Amino acid sequence: MSLATDSPVHSSSSDDFAAFLDGELDSISSASLDQEEVENDDGSDVQSMKRRKMEKMESIEEPQDSTSHRSLEENLEASTKKDVCTHPGFFGAMCILCGQRMDDESGVTFGYIHKELRLGNDEIARLRKTDMKNLLRHKKLYLVLDLDHTLLNSTELKDLTSEEEYLRSQTDSLQEGNLFKLDSMPMMTKLRPFVHTFLKEASTMFEMYIYTMGDRFYASEMAKLLDPKKEYFNCRVISRDESTQRHQKGLDLVLGQESSVLILDDTESAWPKYKDNLILMERYNYFASSCRQFGFNCKSLSELKTDENEPDGALATVLKVLKQIHNIFFDELREDLAVRDVRQVLKTIRMEVLKGCKIIFSHVFPIKFQAENHPFWRMAEQLGATCSTELDPSVTHVVSTDIGTEKSRWAVKEKKFLVRPGWIEAANYLWQKQPEENFSLDRIKNQ
Amino acid sequence: MFFHIVLERNMQLHPRHFGRHLRDNLIAKLMKDVEGTCSGRHGFVVAITGIENIGKGMIRDGTGFVTFPVKYQCVVFRPFKGEILEAVVTMVNKMGFFAEAGPVQIFVSNHLIPDDMEFQSGDAPNYTTSDGSVKIQKDSEVRLKIIGTRVDATEIFCIGTIKDDFLGVINDPAST
Incomplete structure (x- = not known):
């Protein structure tokens, strides 16, 4: 359309033209709406209108009475529905259903999908429900993955120690290997051993999300490293920037029912409301800087030029657990799919780990500390062990930090297992009761 | 919908551009400034197709910048409801x-x-x-x-x- 050639042109006149067109189009659509409203108000009018429309249609189309009639009624129904739009969500401050401009700030912003997309709570609930059915049909659950210390470890280049300098020359290209120096920021990233196999196998059982406390840019860079072909995560990468609460992670941005979500993270405190969904991971500290961050004074894996073991490292262990959970959820539970709860399954499996152990603690909790609230006590109970404060013959393990305490000596005398608290932690991370002799107290002394 | 319209804009030009190529510089700057921008009224400016008229420049006190009112033809794209x-x-x-x-x-x-x-x-x-x-x-x-x-x-x-x-x-x- 060229106005410049066939009309006297001023910028103002073209403005007017745009405004005119806009007005026209609006008035047309509102007029047609009005018409429909009138039809709905007045029953007799509807009849006559319908008849008229039908006649028109018949004259155009082949006479297909029943179908044309039905479609017409459906149209009418649809138009009445449209009049009371529920405004389920917003894109660019417009309702996604009727296109009306709305400036209220309700609902949750899904910034990781599109910065302008905001959905109301009802719509989220609806999406969760429909998506859940869809997913269960494909025998899948949801899995939310943390990045740092769970799937990978990053360090800033300036934090590399002199013993780590050799890494600079070892970085790989994007396609293979798992040590990267990023072009876009001064960082080096090491993927956890086994992570590629892990993602590949987990993707058959789960719809996966990334949820990191890093910022948006970092999150998408890491997603590129983990998933260069974009086959695992698609757009499901959530970063600190989109999070709805500061310093906390939540499932409100994850479009899945809580009863079917599992979380892998190394920081329990990040998920205060979703501890039942959480599988706690052993921290992956490859670089010296992250060892320092968590207060370890030992040499880092990078300095020792070693790494986690691939076939029985943390990711391989947790993959086995995930498989087991998936298997129980879909094949062993007898209830209706809709009422099955993955949190329950997780709990049951965890309870098997230290089943049959009766534990007594010595020199582990500070005096005056309520023993039942201590993390070790809770951890042991979650793993299926019974904890006690009284010495009696049914006790199987004494967990102690000192060989000289009364209870420790009792354990030696009665030939009970005497172990360090690390034994419980190890069982928690590895999902298996660990050989007690690896955690005996003598070893501490020798070291 | 696309429109071919005439718009007007006041362009500020740095004194270093004064000389034989003033007009060229002005147009280059106009393209850089305008193409690819949006306005609620006209929509997205796709391309400048021609210069209608360049008015008299006004020298601004203090800075030496000169302001030219420029009328230019351009293709704009603006979506409409119902389109x-x-x-x-x-x-x-x-x-x-x-x-x-x-x-x-x-x-x-x-x-x-x-x-x-x-x-x-x-x-x-x-x-x-x-x-x-x-x-x-x-x-x-x-x-x-x-x-x-x-x-x-x-x-x-x-x-x-x-x-x-x-x-x-x-x-x-x-x-x-």
């Missing part, structure tokens, strides 16, 4: 899909996708009819109707629908 557009799908998810028509970002919610099309997750998420004959996925071309628009300083957002006659996929990248 039918063809767009390329950029992202598909369970809420619906996003599409682009040049600078315009369009969202089509799953409420406004025909009911017989169902979301399929996987590495290439898509909406497919039950018989599998029609598929909307990334890079598909769709014909849609605009039901709401919002024009920002640099971006244009639209709500679209494909739940109407003659709307939907017009070209599927997978089949070609």
